[in-house]
Amino acid sequence: MSAAFSFALTATDGAARSGVISTPRGEIRTPAFMPVGTAATVKAMMPESVRATGADILLGNTYHLMLRPTAERIARLGGLHRFMNWERPILTDSGGFQVMSLAELRKLTEEGVTFRSHIDGSRHRLTPERSMEIQKLLGSDIVMCFDECPALPADDKRVAESMRLSMRWAARSKEAFGDRPGHALFGIQQGGVTQELRAESAEALRAIGFDGYAIGGLAVGEGQEAMFGVLDYAPGMLPEDKPRYLMGVGKPDDIVGAVARGVDMMDCVLPSRSGRTGQAFTRRGTVNIKNARHANDPRPLDEDCTCPACRNYSRAYLHHVFRAQEIISSMLLTWHNLHYFQEIMGGMRAAIAEGRFAAWQAAFHAGRAEGDI
Ligand SMILES: CNc1nc2cc3c(=O)[nH]c(N)nc3c(CCN)c2[nH]1
Numbered sequence: 001m002s003a004a005f006s007f008a009l010t011a012t013d014g015a016a017r018s019g020v021i022s023t024p025r026g027e028i029r030t031p032a033f034m035p036v037g038t039a040a041t042v043k044a045m046m047p048e049s050v051r052a053t054g055a056d057i058l059l060g061n062t063y064h065l066m067l068r069p070t071a072e073r074i075a076r077l078g079g080l081h082r083f084m085n086w087e088r089p090i091l092t093d094s095g096g097f098q099v100m101s102l103a104e105l106r107k108l109t110e111e112g113v114t115f116r117s118h119i120d121g122s123r124h125r126l127t128p129e130r131s132m133e134i135q136k137l138l139g140s141d142i143v144m145c146f147d148e149c150p151a152l153p154a155d156d157k158r159v160a161e162s163m164r165l166s167m168r169w170a171a172r173s174k175e176a177f178g179d180r181p182g183h184a185l186f187g188i189q190q191g192g193v194t195q196e197l198r199a200e201s202a203e204a205l206r207a208i209g210f211d212g213y214a215i216g217g218l219a220v221g222e223g224q225e226a227m228f229g230v231l232d233y234a235p236g237m238l239p240e241d242k243p244r245y246l247m248g249v250g251k252p253d254d255i256v257g258a259v260a261r262g263v264d265m266m267d268c269v270l271p272s273r274s275g276r277t278g279q280a281f282t283r284r285g286t287v288n289i290k291n292a293r294h295a296n297d298p299r300p301l302d303e304d305c306t307c308p309a310c311r312n313y314s315r316a317y318l319h320h321v322f323r324a325q326e327i328i329s330s331m332l333l334t335w336h337n338l339h340y341f342q343e344i345m346g347g348m349r350a351a352i353a354e355g356r357f358a359a360w361q362a363a364f365h366a367g368r369a370e371g372d373i
Helices: 047-052 062-067 071-076 080-084 096-102 128-138 156-177 195-208 224-231 252-260 270-276 308-312 315-323 327-353 357-366
Strands: 006-013 016-023 026-030 032-034 058-061 090-093 104-108 113-116 123-126 142-144 184-189 212-215 244-246 265-267 279-282 285-288
Touching: 006 327, 016 327, 026 032, 026 327, 032 327, 058 062, 062 071, 062 090, 062 096, 062 123, 062 128, 071 128, 080 090, 090 128, 096 113, 123 128, 128 142, 128 156, 156 184, 156 195, 184 195, 224 252, 252 327, 252 357, 270 279, 270 327, 279 327, 308 327, 315 327, 327 357
Parallel strands: 032 265, 058 090, 090 142, 142 184, 184 212, 212 244, 244 265
Antiparallel strands: 006 016, 016 026, 104 113, 113 123, 279 285
């Protein structure tokens, strides 16, 4: 177990990279997909099941945990790892994005954001300093700077002002984070879809200096083409020897396209949230299990999948328990989706290490139907 936080690049293939992030709580194989455990749980999954899917790290959220059960209570109970029985690495987001998308009566100033809880209407304030304090109380291994992610559509002036505010907040986050061996602080690049603003943001973050660099401000409705357009240049603006984390992405083909452009880490609620709404991702395309055509189908979701849902259950069964709103429906579909997402990551890691990523990417796309299967 290393006492420090470090990143080792082990292979590159075109712009794609594979490597290992070492932390005191274990290693993270990159490219990595992080399941989202917003309220100290990956919904419908036991932590040991999350590990069984192949996840090395999961994500928690400052915003949700500060409101309920509060960071102070989690700290008193031994920190987030003990609290949720996940002893491997945890990355926590800093709260700014969630405040803007969830909270009510938000007020944004240079100091930070004041808002009312979407749970009980209580008043709260988040600043770079308070966000660092909360993430320290939680005990997360990778801490995110407190930033603002502008909602689209936004004109260049608004995006530039927002990015520059986030860069001032990044400096305050770094100052407040202090020197914490074994813990990492990641800066977050902003700048919308404007290359000059992305470059200005990358330079500002480099000057401050971080253990890793996230690409924020994307997957907010710009669409895959515009997102890939930014990813054609943004990862290369960030330090080559540090992890690059694309926030909030994405569908399987988004993830593959992002890794092809140099991204090392991603997180997304899609596999878990879709699992609860009856949508299963497979190598041949998407299965909407509530569709009547699955009612009598004895086959598994995916004959080539080794997850518990595909090994032991038919589409007919999954169709039945979804329609009956049985709890096992969310459990099985979430497990399958997270297993499949980790299979994609494992396939890419091996392909990059062996210099055959282009062939792997072609095979990935060849097997997929556009619509539902
Ligand atoms: C789903 N799309 C999406 N875009 C994001 C951008 C940021 C972003 O720009 N900043 C932060 N702090 N988080 C973001 C998140 C949350 C990641 N769990 C995003 N999610």
